[in-house]
Every structure is written in structure tokens, then in C-alpha cells.
Amino acid sequence: MRDERLTTITETAAALGITARAIRFYETKGLIAPQRVGANRVYNHRDRGRLKLILRAKRLGFSLEDIREYLDLYDADPVQLEQQQLLLAKVEKRIAELEQQQTDLAITLDELREISRQTRVYLERNQSEESQ
Amino acid sequence: MRDERLTTITETAAALGITARAIRFYETKGLIAPQRVGANRVYNHRDRGRLKLILRAKRLGFSLEDIREYLDLYDADPVQLEQQQLLLAKVEKRIAELEQQQTDLAITLDELREISRQTRVYLERNQSEESQ
DNA sequence: AATAAAGTTGACGTATACGTCATGTGCAAC
DNA sequence: GTTGCACATGACGTATACGTCAACTTTATT
Known part of the structure; x- marks a missing residue:
């Protein structure tokens, strides 16, 4: 190692x-x-x-407090059933949040790529005008 | 409408x-x-x-200041070539950031799903023990 | 018209996430 | 032995993103 x-x-x-x-x-x-x-x-x-x-x-976009909890998930030694169930609930809540975020990301990326595309079209059009 | x-x-x-x-x-x-x-x-x-x-x-995770710039992209009327090029640069920088974020998200989701899976395995094992 | 409900603008308070000194300590080089 | 880093611990300052009054004006309801 x-x-x-x-x-x-x-x-x-x-x-x-x-x-x-x-x-x-x-x-x-x-x-x-x-x-x-x-x-x-x-x-x-x-x-x-x-x-x-x-x-x-x-x-x-997680806060440090969120991250602390998140790190605790890694360190969580399997102690009591009840605690494990709480852990599971937290993890699945966080997974849901991140899946929402994935959707947000996809939408935002689409929008930005469209802006980028249109801007490039605009720039190309003006360049060809200039070269005439 | x-x-x-x-x-x-x-x-x-x-x-x-x-x-x-x-x-x-x-x-x-x-x-x-x-x-x-x-x-x-x-x-x-x-x-x-x-x-x-x-x-x-x-x-x-964007700040309000970031978002203001981001909104300006939508409102940007095609004025000058120079401005459009600046716009394009900004947009593509932001796209790169979001693509990085997509990677981060995927990794984090994988990790959390693995924690979730292992926790469920652990819980099931203990439940079957209890029923014996 | 009178009263309540909703909205407005300050102004100050608060939590988060550090930046920025000030002051002090231990160790290495001269 | 002292000069100079690299590191340490407070303590205070700062930007962001609102929350929470306070005091007042509108708008709606009875």
C-alpha cells in the first residue's frame, strides 16, 4: 500500500x-x-x-453541517437497529434530494447549451457579414 | 394563452x-x-x-450574484460582437462547472446508494435472526 | 366610517463560512 | 543565541441570504 x-x-x-x-x-x-x-x-x-x-x-451546495452528517454515515458503525433505520431514512432522503438536483442540472445545462448554440450562430452570422 | x-x-x-x-x-x-x-x-x-x-x-448551489449574471444571459439582447463573445465565454465556463457538478453528483449518488444497500442488507440479516 | 388584513420600507439581528490580524511557540539554520 | 519560518490559538471582521421587528400606508370587509 x-x-x-x-x-x-x-x-x-x-x-x-x-x-x-x-x-x-x-x-x-x-x-x-x-x-x-x-x-x-x-x-x-x-x-x-x-x-x-x-x-x-x-x-x-451542501452546508458544512450537512456534510458532517453525511460523513457520519461513513463512520456509522452498525450499532442498533433503530439507529440503522434512522440512517437509512436519512440516506434515502439525501438520495432523493440529489436526484432532484440531477433533474435541475439537466434542465439548466440544456438551457445554457441552447444559449451557447444561439450565441454561436449569431456570432457566425455577423462574421460572414463582415467578410463580405 | x-x-x-x-x-x-x-x-x-x-x-x-x-x-x-x-x-x-x-x-x-x-x-x-x-x-x-x-x-x-x-x-x-x-x-x-x-x-x-x-x-x-x-x-x-449558485449564489444570488451568480444567478443575477445567469438571468442576464436570458435578457441579453444581441448588441455588440464583443459582448456576445464575453457572454459565450461565460456561458461555456458555467457549462463546464455544471458538468463537473454532474460528475460530483454521480459519484455522491453512487456512494449513498451503496450505503443504502449495505444498510438494508444489514437490517434484513438482523430481522431474520430475530425471527429464529 | 371603522377595523382588520395585507403590503411597504427601513433597520437591526442571525447563521454560515471563512479571511485577517495579533500573539505565541517550537525548530532549523546561521 | 537569535533570526526566521511554519504552525498554533484566539479574536475580530466580512459577505451572503435572509429573519424579524417596527412603523406606516393601502386595500378589503363589515
Whole structure:
């Protein structure tokens, strides 16, 4: 197994295109808990994966609080039936939201592609006029 | 043509599942500009469509400022070549963003569906144990 | 006409997600 | 031993997106 490097907060942030401040902020919100070497935070492969997941979820418009819950789904150890059923309900609710979002996305993309197409048509028409 | 009804702000808000305050806020941000009857705002079919578009874009994680630009794309009258080229660039940038988002969405949905599946397996297993 | 219901414009408050100092500490190089 | 980073922890500031009064004017109903 490779990539068991430990990265500093600045390295980690740079690799992800965010700031160290942001990463520390996520920590205060309980989204990650890297190990420490002395007082310094060090991030392992799993931590970096978690951060990528956080950023992906953010791009989808989730709040950090949402994302915390979402991450808990991964960490959820199968404890009690009742908790598992709650988990299932949450997951399926989220799936429904994302499916709605998929629809929204498709519609919006269609609209934008149509605008793009029409704009290109317009530009081509004017270019040929200019060349006459 | 139907639906040329004019709706009040409260009606409009209720129909969309938002508050009148939110709609007024969108107006101060230049996202909509309904007509007035006296001092009162009235919303026509087009306005309601605009509001739906705003909400759809919000669900996709766009800021109101983004959405304002986005709406301007619809209103853009074909003026100057240069402006049209800028428009095209913006639109295609946005398309690229949304395509990235589509990928994010697909990944996240896969992950959640897998969690859902495993949770259901777990629940079924425990139910059959209980019935023995 | 009087009262209630609905709408209007400020103005201030609030949650989220960081940015930006200020101040301090540990370690490496000189 | 001190200079210089890289990192740490507060603490305060800021942008976004409204919520929540307050005070007032219209519009609708009795």
C-alpha cells in the first residue's frame, strides 16, 4: 500500500486548492480530526480523502453541517437497529434530494447549451457579414 | 394563452414555498422587477418563471450574484460582437462547472446508494435472526 | 366610517463560512 | 543565541441570504 505519507496543513491545503484556515475551520466543525505531531496537525491518506469528499459535497451546495452528517454515515458503525433505520431514512432522503438536483442540472445545462448554440450562430452570422 | 393572472407577493411566495421577504430580497439584488399596482408588487407568468429559475439555480448551489449574471444571459439582447463573445465565454465556463457538478453528483449518488444497500442488507440479516 | 388584513420600507439581528490580524511557540539554520 | 519560518490559538471582521421587528400606508370587509 502506497501513499501513507503524512502531509502538513499547508501542503494539504495547497494540494486541494484551499487555505489552511479553511481546513482548521472544518476541524472546529467536527468534519476532520487529524493526528498531531506535537502541536502540529498531520494529514494521512484517509484525511485527504475526507477533505476531497468535503469539497465535492460543497460543490453540490451542501452546508458544512450537512456534510458532517453525511460523513457520519461513513463512520456509522452498525450499532442498533433503530439507529440503522434512522440512517437509512436519512440516506434515502439525501438520495432523493440529489436526484432532484440531477433533474435541475439537466434542465439548466440544456438551457445554457441552447444559449451557447444561439450565441454561436449569431456570432457566425455577423462574421460572414463582415467578410463580405 | 392562459395563466396571465397577476399574483400578490404572498400568493407567489406560498406557491413557491418561500417567504415574501425572500422575494423582496431578490428584488433588491436585481433578480426580479415586478410591476406595481399602486405600491403593491404584482407578479405575472414571466416573473413566476424567473423565480422558479432562481430557486432551481439556488438548489444547484449558485449564489444570488451568480444567478443575477445567469438571468442576464436570458435578457441579453444581441448588441455588440464583443459582448456576445464575453457572454459565450461565460456561458461555456458555467457549462463546464455544471458538468463537473454532474460528475460530483454521480459519484455522491453512487456512494449513498451503496450505503443504502449495505444498510438494508444489514437490517434484513438482523430481522431474520430475530425471527429464529 | 371603522377595523382588520395585507403590503411597504427601513433597520437591526442571525447563521454560515471563512479571511485577517495579533500573539505565541517550537525548530532549523546561521 | 537569535533570526526566521511554519504552525498554533484566539479574536475580530466580512459577505451572503435572509429573519424579524417596527412603523406606516393601502386595500378589503363589515
